[in-house]
Amino acid sequence: METGYGPLNGVTVVDFTHVMAGPTCTMMLADMGADVIKIERVPYEADGSHNADDPYWINGVSASYMIVNRNKRGLPLNLKTPEGVEIAHRLIAQGDVVVENYRPGVLDRLGVGYEDAKKTNPGIIYAAVSGFGRTGPYGDRPGYDLMAQGMSGIMSVTGEGPGRPPVKPGVPMTDITAGILLAMGVCAALRHREVTGEGQMVDTSLFEAGIVQTYWHSALSFSTGTAPEPLGSGHPLQAPYQAITTSDGHITISAGGWMWGGFCKLVAPELEHDPRFDTNEKRMTNVKELEVILNEKMSVKTTAEWIVELEAAGMPSGPINSIPEMHRDPQALARDMVVTQDHPVAGEVPVLGFPVKFSETPGGPIKPSTVYGQYTREILGTAGYSDAEIDSLIAAGATADSM
Numbered sequence: 001m002e003t004g005y006g007p008l009n010g011v012t013v014v015d016f017t018h019v020m021a022g023p024t025c026t027m028m029l030a031d032m033g034a035d036v037i038k039i040e041r042v043p044y045e046a047d048g049s050h051n052a053d054d055p056y057w058i059n060g061v062s063a064s065y066m067i068v069n070r071n072k073r074g075l076p077l078n079l080k081t082p083e084g085v086e087i088a089h090r091l092i093a094q095g096d097v098v099v100e101n102y103r104p105g106v107l108d109r110l111g112v113g114y115e116d117a118k119k120t121n122p123g124i125i126y127a128a129v130s131g132f133g134r135t136g137p138y139g140d141r142p143g144y145d146l147m148a149q150g151m152s153g154i155m156s157v158t159g160e161g162p163g164r165p166p167v168k169p170g171v172p173m174t175d176i177t178a179g180i181l182l183a184m185g186v187c188a189a190l191r192h193r194e195v196t197g198e199g200q201m202v203d204t205s206l207f208e209a210g211i212v213q214t215y216w217h218s219a220l221s222f223s224t225g226t227a228p229e230p231l232g233s234g235h236p237l238q239a240p241y242q243a244i245t246t247s248d249g250h251i252t253i254s255a256g257g258w259m260w261g262g263f264c265k266l267v268a269p270e271l272e273h274d275p276r277f278d279t280n281e282k283r284m285t286n287v288k289e290l291e292v293i294l295n296e297k298m299s300v301k302t303t304a305e306w307i308v309e310l311e312a313a314g315m316p317s318g319p320i321n322s323i324p325e326m327h328r329d330p331q332a333l334a335r336d337m338v339v340t341q342d343h344p345v346a347g348e349v350p351v352l353g354f355p356v357k358f359s360e361t362p363g364g365p366i367k368p369s370t371v372y373g374q375y376t377r378e379i380l381g382t383a384g385y386s387d388a389e390i391d392s393l394i395a396a397g398a399t400a401d402s403m
């Protein structure tokens with residue numbers, strides 16, 4: 001394992017995660033330098049992470065596995081064998097953090113739930129993402145991003161307006177946010193343990209990750225008692241703040257507050273003191289009318305031309321990139337948000353970078369994702385198993401060192 005990088009260098013994480021939310025959390029921890037041991041299923045064919053049920057592969061390796069599992073060391077472990085559970089407990093005893101996102105109760109049944117882990121290592125930080133959190137009336141339910149987006153209210157304010165079919169934001173925002181929240185909780189719990197020696201359970205959910213996306217909309221609802229409606233690309237508190245038509249596509253603009261006057265001078269001087277639009281409140285009331293006018297006024301130039309002018313006036317604006325356009329964006333590249341890794345099977349593969357930059361302890365993608373079984377002997381050897389013991393654990397089906 002590469003060591004000596006990232007602020008979490010020296011922290012060991014035992015990672016019982018799958019799908020997206022849990023792996024996002026452990027990827028964040030790994031990118032900050034933690035040694036993440038990702039427990040995988042035995043045999044290879046049973047491992048849903050490597051054998052993602054999706055059509056995206058790069059040279060025979062699952063693209064979705066590679067993108068959220070870089071920097072981790074995989075360890076196949078059959079937790080339905082006593083030997084597999086024994087290995088897990090040895091890793092927990094030697095580790096700092098456990099992260100999991102199975103259905104609540106699954107890991108308890110397998111003998112590696114919080115109570116079991118705490119007996120093995122009283123200082124363990126045990127972090128879990130579930131659909132709805134471990135308590136409350138939905139505490140036992142399974143969950144996916146789609147349900148969390150629906151139940152948290154996000155889908156009720158997404159899309160082009162009332163009466164249209166429900167629309168989900170195109171990215172799994174509650175999965176990713178829950179993973180980030182859990183990583184935040186782990187860092188805070190590590191700090192608490194450093195001071196007091198005390199471990200603890202850290203518990204968040206997709207549902208709560210969805211609820212915290214609704215600050216603006218909840219404020220609106222608390223204040224008016226009404227249910228906010230979908231606004232397309234618009235904002236519930238400010239106008240104009242939306243996508244507008246240009247001669248070759250769309251542009252995103254934000255021209256509320258002090259920016260309104262300068263924006264009008266560039267786009268439509270007559271609007272600045274127009275009594276329909278001269279305060280934010282009036283622009284909100286007449287937002288549809290304003291949108292029609294701005295679409296007409298801005299459709300005389302290209303998106304790129306408008307961006308040059310708005311940028312020169314110090315006003316935020318931007319194109320609506322496709323995903324490949326985002327991958328080529330010079331700022332994304334300058335911030336190391338799209339980088340390549342040399343994967344032993346897939347070859348040179350692009351991955352997304354780490355979005356937090358540390359001046360003294362830089363993190364980010366160092367190692368490509370694991371080839372199944374690649375680290376088995378290394379991890380078990382470090383945990384104290386002899387070569388002969390590892391051979392017999394493989395023969396017993398508790399672990400594996402190849403596909």
Ligand SMILES: CC(C)(COP(=O)(O)OP(=O)(O)OC[C@H]1O[C@@H](n2cnc3c(N)ncnc32)[C@H](O)[C@@H]1OP(=O)(O)O)[C@@H](O)C(=O)NCCC(=O)NCCS
Pocket residue numbers: 018019020021022039040041042077078079080101102103104106109110129130131141142143144145175206
């Ligand atoms: C995502 C989710 C709905 C999937 O449900 P599921 O496919 O039915 O999977 P479960 O979590 O119930 O269980 C997985 C199975 O793998 C088994 N398993 C997991 N790791 C194992 C290992 N290393 N060895 C042996 N068995 C293992 C479990 O025992 C369980 O099987 P069992 O029920 O026969 O005992 C569920 O895991 C969940 O709600 N997770 C929490 C919320 C979440 O993270 N959702 C996804 C966000 S991206």
